[in-house]
Amino acid sequence: MKPPKFDYHAPKTVDEALALLTRYDGEAKILAGGQSLMPLLNFRLSRPAALVDLNRIPTLAYIKEVDGSVRFGAMTRQRAIEFSPVVAKRLPLLTEATRWVGHLPIRTRGTIGGSIAHADPSAEYPAVLTALDGEVVARGPKGERVLKPRDFFHTYLTTSLAADEILTEVRLPATPAGAGFAFEEFSRRHGDFAIIGIAAVIVREGSRCTMARLATAGAGPIPVRLRAAEEILEREGLGDEAIARAAAKAQELVQPDGDIHASADYRRHLTGVLTGRAVKRALTKVAR
Amino acid sequence: MTNKSLTGPNRGYACGHLYFETEGMMDRLAEKLGLDPAEVRRRNLIPPAELPYRTPTGGYYDSGDYPKTLQMALDMARYDELRRVQKTARAAGKYFGIGLALAVDPSVSNMGYVATALDPQFRAKPEYLPKSGATESATVKVDPLGRVIAILGTTPQGQGHQTIVSQIIADELGLKPQDITVVDEMDTFTRVWSISSGTYSSRFGSVGTSAAALAARKLRAKLVEYAAHLMDVPANDVEFNDGAVRLKRGKGPSYTVKDLAGRAHWNTESLPDGMEPGLQATAVFGFTVAKAVDAEDRVNSSNTYGFIAEVMAVEVDPDTAQITIVRYVTVHDAGTIINPMIVEGQIYGGALHGLGGALYEELRYDDDGQFLTGSFMDYLVPTASEAPTIEIAHLSSPSPLTTLGSKGLGESSSMTVPAVIANAVSDALTPLGVRITELPMTPDRLWRSIREAREKKDS
Numbered sequence: 001m002k003p004p005k006f007d008y009h010a011p012k013t014v015d016e017a018l019a020l021l022t023r024y025d026g027e028a029k030i031l032a033g034g035q036s037l038m039p040l041l042n043f044r045l046s047r048p049a050a051l052v053d054l055n056r057i058p059t060l061a062y063i064k065e066v067d068g069s070v071r072f073g074a075m076t077r078q079r080a081i082e083f084s085p086v087v088a089k090r091l092p093l094l095t096e097a098t099r100w101v102g103h104l105p106i107r108t109r110g111t112i113g114g115s116i117a118h119a120d121p122s123a124e125y126p127a128v129l130t131a132l133d134g135e136v137v138a139r140g141p142k143g144e145r146v147l148k149p150r151d152f153f154h155t156y157l158t159t160s161l162a163a164d165e166i167l168t169e170v171r172l173p174a175t176p177a178g179a180g181f182a183f184e185e186f187s188r189r190h191g192d193f194a195i196i197g198i199a200a201v202i203v204r205e206g207s208r209c210t211m212a213r214l215a216t217a218g219a220g221p222i223p224v225r226l227r228a229a230e231e232i233l234e235r236e237g238l239g240d241e242a243i244a245r246a247a248a249k250a251q252e253l254v255q256p257d258g259d260i261h262a263s264a265d266y267r268r269h270l271t272g273v274l275t276g277r278a279v280k281r282a283l284t285k286v287a288r
Numbered sequence: 289m290t291n292k293s294l295t296g297p298n299r300g301y302a303c304g305h306l307y308f309e310t311e312g313m314m315d316r317l318a319e320k321l322g323l324d325p326a327e328v329r330r331r332n333l334i335p336p337a338e339l340p341y342r343t344p345t346g347g348y349y350d351s352g353d354y355p356k357t358l359q360m361a362l363d364m365a366r367y368d369e370l371r372r373v374q375k376t377a378r379a380a381g382k383y384f385g386i387g388l389a390l391a392v393d394p395s396v397s398n399m400g401y402v403a404t405a406l407d408p409q410f411r412a413k414p415e416y417l418p419k420s421g422a423t424e425s426a427t428v429k430v431d432p433l434g435r436v437i438a439i440l441g442t443t444p445q446g447q448g449h450q451t452i453v454s455q456i457i458a459d460e461l462g463l464k465p466q467d468i469t470v471v472d473e474m475d476t477f478t479r480v481w482s483i484s485s486g487t488y489s490s491r492f493g494s495v496g497t498s499a500a501a502l503a504a505r506k507l508r509a510k511l512v513e514y515a516a517h518l519m520d521v522p523a524n525d526v527e528f529n530d531g532a533v534r535l536k537r538g539k540g541p542s543y544t545v546k547d548l549a550g551r552a553h554w555n556t557e558s559l560p561d562g563m564e565p566g567l568q569a570t571a572v573f574g575f576t577v578a579k580a581v582d583a584e585d586r587v588n589s590s591n592t593y594g595f596i597a598e599v600m601a602v603e604v605d606p607d608t609a610q611i612t613i614v615r616y617v618t619v620h621d622a623g624t625i626i627n628p629m630i631v632e633g634q635i636y637g638g639a640l641h642g643l644g645g646a647l648y649e650e651l652r653y654d655d656d657g658q659f660l661t662g663s664f665m666d667y668l669v670p671t672a673s674e675a676p677t678i679e680i681a682h683l684s685s686p687s688p689l690t691t692l693g694s695k696g697l698g699e700s701s702s703m704t705v706p707a708v709i710a711n712a713v714s715d716a717l718t719p720l721g722v723r724i725t726e727l728p729m730t731p732d733r734l735w736r737s738i739r740e741a742r743e744k745k746d747s
Contacts, residue, residue: 039665043663103673186608186610186731188648188668188730188731189648189668189670189671189673189674190671190673190674191671191673192668195731260652260660260661260666261668261730261732262731262732263732266731266732266735266736269735269739270608273607273608274608
């Protein structure tokens with residue numbers, strides 16, 4: 001199908017974009033890479049009065065290191081992140097997760113801000129944001145808000161962003177040097193949304209696990225930080241038994257919904273399996 | 289009453305279901321007899337000396353070497369080595385399986401089979417009109433400019449009729465394929481057509497090509513006769529070669545197709561007495577083996593019968609139910625192959641189509657009958673990323689029934705892939721006692737079977 005009729009605006013600055021959002025009073029949608037919004041429009045599942053296209057705002061695309069964290073302009077393309085040396089060094093988990101995002105043509109258009117603002121719980125970037133406990137910056141007419149994942153993701157495709165706000169930046173704390181990381185995912189076909197994905201970061205000192213970060217994709221209405229499973233690793237170390245216990249705990253922590261591609265039971269089971277695999281593979285990458 | 293979708297013919301019309309069952313039965317038989325699945329099949333194949341072979345239900349298998357086709361597939365897949373790999377993998381706790389699937393690949397349905405829907409008593413009544421036949425037509429003409437044009441009565445959807453017909457006509461007339469213009473459109477007012485006309489049932493490679501070649505031969509005979517008349521020699525003394533008619537022996541003039549076209553169209557007086565003016569020929573090819581259903585419900589439901597032998601090796605991850613195709617070999621005997629590249633494309637497409645049915649494609653409804661898979665976001669089909677490496681080989685047992693010895697191959701592996709992958713997965717999961725009895729094998733379904741089998745084993 002073709003999308004329903006809409007007004008189209010391509011502002012050159014964030015302020016112009018914000019003014020447009022205010023003008024349309026909740027009836028406008030923001031267009032970033034368009035990899036989710038355009039299909040929704042074509043299916044006529046979304047019928048906004050106007051699109052505010054952020055692609056002509058050059059200041060929204062950047063990757064920079066600030067005080068131990070990496071900041072991404074919302075319009076930074078996934079393909080740029082995939083090949084960024086800064087990301088490879090500071091956030092190797094994100095580099096790996098990016099390879100799971102759709103297909104190459106999708107990544108050349110798709111953006112980090114778009115993926116996170118769209119809040120599809122089976123997408124990779126919301127899981128990484130949750131695992132690393134990063135922040136998003138929302139700018140509105142009254143100024144900026146900085147939000148943590150737990151305050152940002154509400155439910156399927158729903159966030160705390162107000163209709164007159166734009167997600168302008170994503171901040172992810174750099175992973176400590178020598179940390180292990182892995183993104184494990186199971187999908188029906190290459191490039192499909194995850195049935196289950198697990199983001200994992202492990203910091204080991206001697207035989208101890210000093211930091212574990214685990215989060216899900218696809219296991220419920222929002223990405224789930226698996227804190228109780230992380231605690232098992234931080235308490236009991238990184239032996240096979242501890243990992244198995246953490247994986248079993250992960251399975252208990254999620255309440256996935258079933259759909260035509262996977263039942264809730266199967267998703268819960270996969271959460272455990274992939275948590276175990278993610279931790280084990282992350283361990284192989286810990287610097288000795 | 290239902291609001292669920294109706295069913296209809298798809299590629300490999302009903303054969304995918306049939307071979308899924310029959311090839312699954314062969315494996316159960318092998319298991320029961322303690323024989324290798326390859327051996328059970330080998331022992332039960334129709335030997336080449338018995339072809340053409342009349343089946344109990346009336347089928348007439350025109351040509352083939354089934355044991356050799358199977359052997360080629362086994363050799364290509366290095367079957368014995370795969371079995372050794374499997375042994376090692378099993379010892380290491382892995383689920384590695386090898387599947388086989390053999391299939392007769394029928395093409396060109398005989399209109400006679402539709403009458404099997406009526407009972408024999410009804411068909412015995414005097415007012416009943418029997419049905420039979422499988423025909424296709426083609427016209428080849430040379431216009432006054434010397435352009436060679438073939439006119440078909442079929443509308444392909446990418447099967448390459450223009451390509452192969454230009455090849456065939458060029459071969460018959462000693463021209464180059466690019467010299468031939470092929471019109472592949474259908475209009476019942478302007479085309480020669482009949483009951484069975486059309487592009488379906490893998491027809492064109494068998495019946496369509498036969499009509500095209502026959503039309504070209506008829507036209508060639510006319511060109512030869514005309515040129516001999518111009519040279520004032522008997523037609524036996526000249527031959528058609530490299531797009532021109534020449535004396536077989538000795539020196540003399542030669543006449544190209546273009547030259548003959550100009551003369552014949554501009555000067556009808558130059559034609560021999562009794563020759564019809566114009567340079568065109570229409571051929572309607574029909575199979576004599578396409579007979580009506582008999583009193584015992586026996587019918588030769590198709591006309592040419594190819595053969596397929598496939599081997600697939602898979603590894604199944606028992607924890608995620610992920611199936612990984614490790615090796616896939618497919619050997620086809622479609623008689624004379626007219627265009628290897630098109631044949632390869634058909635096999636790739638057929639195999640992926642079969643993979644779709646085996647792993648992905650399904651019309652799903654919720655409990656209220658609401659359709660859930662109404663777009664390609666939800667109705668999954670395999671993409672290039674899901675395509676395994678496909679190793680293809682051919683054997684050629686020309687059909688004695690077609691002009692060029694060719695048979696259809698358009699549906700090909702869409703029939704065998706559901707069987708071969710289900711057998712491979714069942715073989716992989718033998719240690720758990722899981723046998724695939726339902727398609728598509730979605731990861732969720734497969735995981736459930738594995739879980740139930742493990743629970744049963746533990747209890």
